[in-house]
Amino acid sequence: MTRYAGNAAALRALVRDQEVHRDVYVSEEVFQLEMEHMFPNSWVYVGHDSQVPNAGDYYGTTIGTQPILLVRHTDGTVKVLHNRCPHKGTRITSETCGNTGKFFRCPYHAWSFKTDGSLLAIPLKKGYENTGFEQSHAATGMAPVRHIRNYRGFVFAKINDGGLDFEEFFGESLSSFDNMIDRSPVGQLKVAGGVLRYMHNCNWKMLVENQTDTCHPMVAHESSAGTVVEVWKKAPPGTKKPMAVEIIAPFMSPYEFFENMGIRIWDNGHGHTGVHHSIHSDYSAIPGYFEKMTAAYGEERAKAILGENRHNTVYFPNIMIKGPIQLLRHFKPIAANKTLVESWTFQLVDAPDMLLERTLMYNRLINAPTSIVGHDDLEMYERAQEGLHSNANEWVNLQRLYSPDEAGQTNVAVNGTSEWPMRHQFRAWTKFMTMGM
C-alpha cells in the first residue's frame, strides 16, 4: 500500500511543530522517498580529496543508497561519477578504493571510460554500427554527478538539478569546516588512521538527532562515562589524568553544563552544539602545537581558532563533524531500520602526531563497535526503533523549549538543551523531501 508517494501533503503532515510521526523512522515507503527525493535534492557529503591524492585514485561511497565514485581525473580535478556501467549496470570498481590508472574498465564486457566517465572504447565496436548507438544513453559513458563542490578538500555533490546552490544550502555553517581546517598550521587536513565502521539497526535520523541531544549523556552514559569517573576517583592523588579519562569523563557533565554550552541554529537543518564551551574544552595542551599555530597565524588568531569549542556540528542530512578533535561521522542509510555509521579521522597537516593520536583514541573510545560509550547510544536507538511499533502513540515528542516564533529564525544561539535543532532538522527534511513534488 502506498500512502506517501507523490503525496506532498501526506508527507508534510508527518512533521508538526512539536512532534513528528513515527513513519519518518519506521516506514519503508518513506525511506524510499527519502532516497528518491530528499537525498538527491540535498548537497550530500562524498569524501575528502586527500582520499584520492593521485590521478586515477578512486573511492566508492553512496549518496543515500546510490553507489557513486569519487575520482581524481587526469587533469587533477576531482569528479563524482555514478558507480554503474552504462552497459548493463555492473558496479565498475571491485574495491572501495584504489587506483584505476588512466581509465576505468568494466569487469563484465570491458567497456572502458576515461576518469571523467566519458566512453573511451568498446570491444567489437563494429557490432554497434547502424544500431543508432550514438543516440543511446549508454554512449554517454558513466554518468557524472553534475553538481559537485570541493570545499577546502571536503567534496559534496547534489544529484538533482533543482534545489539550492551550494552557498545557499550551507550558508554560515561552513564556518565549522573552516575552524576544523584552520587548526592545521598550514590550513590543510588529511584523512588518516583508518575508518571505523559500525552497523546500527535503527533509522539514520535517530543518529543525526542524537548529535544535538544534550539531555541524554548523563543518563545513557552513566554506564560508561559514569564508571570512568568512579574508577578514576580511586586513583592515588597526584596521578596524572590519562588522555582516556580526559576524553570520556566529560560525557557525565551535569545538565547545567549542557544548558550553558548553547546550541546554534543555521538554515536548512544545520547547526552545532557548544557555542561557549563543550566536552572538548578542557583537553591538555599538546606540546609544541600552540607555538606552531602562533608562528603560522599570530597569537591572537591562533587563540581564536583554538578557543572555538564546537562540539557536534550537524550538516543536514547525514554528517556530523567535531572540529576540536578532527573527526567526521557519516550516517549512511541502508534501510528504514538499518544505518551504517562511518567515523573518519583527520590529521592536521604539519601539527604534532600526538593530536592524531588523541583523535584516534577518541574515535575508538566513543565511536567503535567495541567502544563502551557507543554501546550506550546504540542500545537506545534500537529500543526506540522497536518501541515505535507500539500503537499507544504514533507521535514522537520534540517539544523541549519550543517557541512558536522559531520557524523562520536562523543563526541564533539558544539554550543548550533545546530540541530546536531537531525540529529544525525536520523542517529541512520536509522542505527537501517535497521539493519539486
Added chain:
Amino acid sequence: MTMVAEAPLKNAVPTDQELIDFVVREARLIDQQRFDEWLDLYADDAFYWMPLEWNQTDPRLTCSLMYEDKLLLSIRVERLKGARTFSQKPKSRCHHVLQTPQVDSRDAAANSYVTWTPMHYVETRLEEQTLYAAWATHHLSVENGKLKIKLKRVDLINCDAAFGNIQLFM
C-alpha cells in the same frame, strides 16, 4: 567453578604445557564471566589490542577496535556490573572455541613467551548469536612465580567489517 585462576608455576621457567594451559584458562574465565579473576591475569602495564586493519603494526597512529591499558579494562569490567548499564540488560554471554595454542617463541632470559591461538568466538544477547573468527596472540611473562599477560592481541579475520555492538572480551 573450582578452576584455579592463576596456577603457580612449577619451576621458574614455564613449560609449553603451562603456557597452553594459561591461554585456555584465560578464555574460560571470560566465558564464565569471572572478569575480576580474568583481569588479575594481566600485568599492570598490559595492553589488550584488537587491530582494525589487517596486519596492523601501529596502535598509536592507526585506529584500532580496542587498544586498552589495565585502567580501561578495569573500567569495562566495572561497567559490566553497573545497575544502569542498559546495553547489558539483559546481559551478553560468550563462548570460545580454541585450537590448541602454539608456542611461537620462548625466551627465558628475556622473560618473554609468545603463543598463537586460532579461535572462534561467539557472543550472544537476546535472540542474536554472532560468530567471530580470530587469532589470539599472547605475550606472556613470569611475575612472582605466575604467568601474566603483557599483551593480548586479537586479530579478527574480518577486522574491517562493520559490526554491531561487541560487548565482551575475545
